[in-house]
Amino acid sequence: xxxxxxxxxxxxxxxxxxxxxxxxxQIGIFLCFNAGYHTFFGTLKFYPMYSPDGRxxxxxxxxxxxxxxxxxxxSMAAE
Numbered sequence: 001x002x003x004x005x006x007x008x009x010x011x012x013x014x015x016x017x018x019x020x021x022x023x024x025x026q027i028g029i030f031l032c033f034n035a036g037y038h039t040f041f042g043t044l045k046f047y048p049m050y051s052p053d054g055r056x057x058x059x060x061x062x063x064x065x066x067x068x069x070x071x072x073x074x075s076m077a078a079e
Contacts, residue, residue, distance in 0.1 A: 015024050047062035057065070
């Protein structure tokens with residue numbers, strides 16, 4: 001879903017057919033925290049801690065492996 005304005009009453013009614021109010025709330029909280037964490041961590045310029053072959057690497061080696069901007073930062077702007 002790319003358009004948050006499309007989350008209308010009908011959307012939530014369809015969710016309620018499969019999930020309880022508590023489950024819908026938990027999913028919403030998870031999504032908000034996850035988006036917030038990724039936005040915040042993106043400002044810190046974190047790099048993946050594993051190399052493509054699965055080795056644990058430091059930030060300097062990871063930057064050499066993955067380039068100037070980690071993939072998590074290349075699409076930070078919301079569409």
